[in-house]
Amino acid sequence: EDQVTQSPEALRLQEGESSSLNCSYTVSGLRGLFWYRQDPGKGPEFLFTLYSAGEEKEKERLKATLTKKESFLHITAPKPEDSATYLCAVRENRDDKIIFGKGTRLHILP
Amino acid sequence: ETGVTQSPTHLIKTRGQQVTLRCSSQSGHNTVSWYQQALGQGPQFIFQYYREEENGRGNFPPRFSGLQFPNYSSELNVNALELDDSALYLCASSPYPGASPYEQYFGPGTRLTVT
Numbered sequence: 001e002d003q004v005t006q007s008p009e010a011l012r013l014q015e016g017e018s019s020s021l022n023c024s025y026t027v028s029g030l031r032g033l034f035w036y037r038q039d040p041g042k043g044p045e046f047l048f049t050l051y052s053a054g055e056e057k058e059k060e061r062l063k064a065t066l067t068k069k070e071s072f073l074h075i076t077a078p079k080p081e082d083s084a085t086y087l088c089a090v091r092e093n094r095d096d097k098i099i100f101g102k103g104t105r106l107h108i109l110p
Numbered sequence: 111e112t113g114v115t116q117s118p119t120h121l122i123k124t125r126g127q128q129v130t131l132r133c134s135s136q137s138g139h140n141t142v143s144w145y146q147q148a149l150g151q152g153p154q155f156i157f158q159y160y161r162e163e164e165n166g167r168g169n170f171p172p173r174f175s176g177l178q179f180p181n182y183s184s185e186l187n188v189n190a191l192e193l194d195d196s197a198l199y200l201c202a203s204s205p206y207p208g209a210s211p212y213e214q215y216f217g218p219g220t221r222l223t224v225t
Contacts, residue, residue: 032212043200043216087152096166096207098214100152
């Protein structure tokens with residue numbers, strides 16, 4: 001069964017303390033891996049799409065990387081406004097269904 | 111460029127009733143997907159519409175149905191509401207399924223509470 005697993009479930013960091021969030025996946029063939037940010041009670045905000053192993057994308061303090069079995073979202077020198085739930089999702093070759101992980105709740109302390 | 115919009119924002123219904131949620135897709139996008147997000151969980155795929163036809167469905171019963179209109183807006187209908195249907199319902203629009211790059215943008219969601 002196709003699965004997307006995110007870890008850790010929750011992470012508390014001090015402002016400026018860099019860290020990484022993990023997304024591991026098992027699909028028959030990857031057609032795209034997506035990262036989203038979600039604030040409480042709101043819809044997910046698109047961050048990145050990655051397509052192939054070795055690909056990297058950056059946006060401000062965030063950098064996403066992709067290997068054959070997992071993706072990392074690196075957060076460099078985070079600020080309190082980076083506090084949110086970060087969702088990972090995959091789209092496989094078989095169909096257009098996009099499967100989400102449960103997310104990582106990130107809290108940055110000032 | 112107009113983003114994805116959803117209505118209503120919040121809704122309270124009684125078990126057994128029926129509900130219709132609405133979504134307008136982002137300008138230039140002809141594909142709409144619907145998701146259910148329970149508290150503390152990731153979004154779960156309900157179904158996708160492309161050119162007014164259902165183009166994929168997740169593990170949801172037939173009482174979850176949808177429509178897409180010629181202007182690419184969409185409706186999600188849920189019949190015989192159950193307490194477990196209480197969730198945030200998200201609509202997402204994207205370019206045609208084979209597009210590359212493929213990016214999916216979400217609306218703000220409709221919070222449905224079933225009592």
